[in-house]
Amino acid sequence: MYHKIKGILILSLLITYYHSFAQTTEGDDPLTFDRVFSSEFTQDIERDIQWDKDGEGYIIIEQSSTIKGADELVHYSSATQERTLFIAAEKLLVKDGSMAIESFTLSPDGTKVLLFTNSSRVWRSNTKGDYWVYDLQRQSLKPLGTSFEPSSLMFAKFSADNHFVFYVHKFNIYKEDFITNEITQLTKDGNGDIINGTFDWAYEEEFGKRDGFSIDPADKYIAFWQLDASKTGTFYMINNTDSIYSKPIPIQYPKVGEDPSAAKIGIIDLSSEKIFWVPIEGGEKENYIPGMQWVHEDLLLIQQINRHQNQLTIWSYTPSSKSVKRVYTEKENSWVDIDYPDVSSNSWGNNDLKLADAGTAFLRMTENDAWRHIYKVEIATGKKTLITPFDYDVASMRTSTQKNIYFIASPNNSTQRYLYRTDLKGKGNDERITPEEYSGLNGYDIAPNAKYAIHTHQSTTKVRTVRFISLPDHKVIKTLVDNASYNNNLNSLKLPKVNFLQVTTEEGVTLDVRMVLPINFDASKKYPVLFHVYSEPVGQEALDAQVGFMNIFMAQKGYVIIDMDNRGTPCLKGSAWRKSIYRKIGLINTQDQALAAKELLKLEYLDKNRTAVWGWSGGGTMTLNLMFKHPEIYKTGVAVAAVSNQLVYDNIYQERYMGLPQENMEDFVNGSPITYAKDLEGNLLIIHGTADDNVHYQSAELLINELIKENKQFEMMAYPNRSHGISEGENTSRHLYNLITDYIMEKTPPN
Helix, strand or coil, X not given: CCCCCCXXXXXXXXXXXXXXXXXXXXXXXXXXXXXXXXXXXXXXXXCCEEECCCCCEEEEEEECCCCCCCEEEEEEECCCCCEEEEECHHHHEECCEECCCCEEEECCCCCEEEEEEEEEEECCEEEEEEEEEEECCCCEEEECCCCCCCXXXXXXXXXXXXXXXXXXXXXXXXXXXXXXXXXXXCCCCCCCCEEECCCCHHHHHHHCCCCCEEECCCCCEEEEEEEECCCCCEEEEEECCCCCCCEEEEEECCECCCCCCEEEEEEEECCCCEEEECCCCCCCCCEEEEEEEEEECCEEEEEEEECCCCEEEEEEEECCCCEEXXXXXXXXXXXXXXXXXXXXXXXXXXXXXXXXXXCCXXXXXXXXXXXXXXXXXXXXXXXXXXXXXXXXXXXXXXXXXXXXXXXXXXXXXXXXXXXXXXXXXXXXXXXXXXXXXXXCEEEEEECCCCCEEEEXXXXXXXXXXXXXXXXXXXXXXXXEECCHHHHHHHCCECCCCEEEEEEECCCCCEEEEEEECCCCCCCCCCEEEEEEECCCCCCCCCCCCCCCHHHHHHHHCCCEEEEEECCCCCCCCCHHHHHCCCCCCCCHHHHHHHHHHHHHCCCXXXXXXXXXXXXXXXXXXXHHHHHHHCCCCCCEEEEECCCCCHHHCXXXXXXXXXXXXXXXXXXXXXXXXXXXXXXXXXXXXXXXXCCCCCCCHHHHHHHHHHHHHCCCCCEEEEECCCCCCCCCCCCHHHHHHHHHHHHHHXXXXXX
């Protein structure tokens, strides 16, 4: 466990040095973006695995050793790592050549495999594609949905008896007999306005929901989401480059204050193919349904959250009797989180409740007291038991066993994450599982039996590595990814030293700070400062993790790069820290960042006259707020894909943290950068993709109009047909980062 060392206190106890890390390398090569965007610094990334039901083995996609560029499925024993070819690439040849497997699912009895390939993007993720069924007994391969156009099926699943596959096609749910290929359409009204078995843009973006249907374990029912987006406004993006005539690109997008899509849960009786609806209290329009799962064949749990997102209700539904029961209610004065954002979490979008006590209870993290704790809730009675009665935050939950729950936490240092476990009775005994040697960020994909896990680790001094371990002893059974080649290439560079500090503002707020120092740092000199910001409730930046290549590049150019996490960010500093930003986005986070920067700039080696700030998305918004509200601190800013006006962002996100504009419009106005555009004094570069379906290009144009009205000079770059990540198209990323760094170096020159 990391222990805080005795700090060196300076500047009237306002800045505390906690620890520093120096890269031990003798490399001296300069970094260029040509090198960054070549293959020189490509890291190895593990493929997703599928655990055996008992956790004693797993299946993974690997490259074939016999057919170049082809994929095959391989089984490994968890205990011995013995490798067995599960499906050879030769068995997966299709008319266009070898199959590139993107994901796979085994049938309940393990005799068949669903293979997903040729995917295409729906909103952020590639969830539409082709499915094939491989029969392990017959060693045969068959496509599904051959009467439909290619790459158009979504979320295919086996029935429990292995006779059918169910999937979504164009907003409707279908059943296919994969022996005869007979197809039956189970829902008939899906048309884009009515959405069955999948979700609209806002549900995917803000609740992580994509797959919208589930089959009960006995093959009696399908439970599915139906969204009515018919009243959702259409936002049009414009494609000006692919034809001599522009093409409008419509997207259903509910802006702040606009009604959400009406959501309800339907049940398909598979024997009669009739549909009936779950009568949840509260109606469909002013509520969201972010979670639904089968507990057993006659019990469904449904999570409902109100429009204000400050009350969560969990209902149980019994299909045989068509009865609904309120199991659990949770209220907050701010907002209720469904899936808690954290750097260690790999379950975004899987909002299922973790079951315990043989399915008679579920586990729920709450913020109802000073810390984020885990409670166990009995489904039959609603009785709550506090499982983690500790004076620290749980970052995220992992696997539970009959006796214990594994979870991620870092009681003494919010910049790091470690694996812990405790009993399910709430006795108050916690045990850290992650060994001392893995200081930094740790993530775990734990087997169903909790005897094994895939462990990922990184820090500012250690590249990302992946190991297969046993639990709870954390013994390494096999190193899966060591990134040795990447590490060697990295160490050919001059690498910066990284300091971790804490800074206390004049208001008494203490922020974590990560400071990347210039190469050959000399404290007697003065250096330009580059602040990198995000600052909103879903992102933490000052982390004990690998520093990015832009940081290395700018440190080689002579900049000090600073990341800080203000109140409202998902740091492990207590509920009050995180919830203090409610209805104050743009205010409290801007104040914290600026006052902390003011204190840091008292350091003799930081040049307060050469300061720049940049950020992306929420960080772009923060950049604008800092430039407009604190020109005395920030001289140059680069805002990428920024929300300039909170009133044009989506309703689920902005209303969660800000309330409804119909009730507190002044908070939205006061928190929006566009309100303060008239106060711009420094150098500002605005960057935005014109096909950004998340933060619309509209946001940039509204700000540009305001700056023009106020006669404020600025620069801008529009990337045609690029989305929120501004990565599409040849050479885009390299061009973008060259643009950002060139602008900063021109306006805030290094020594």
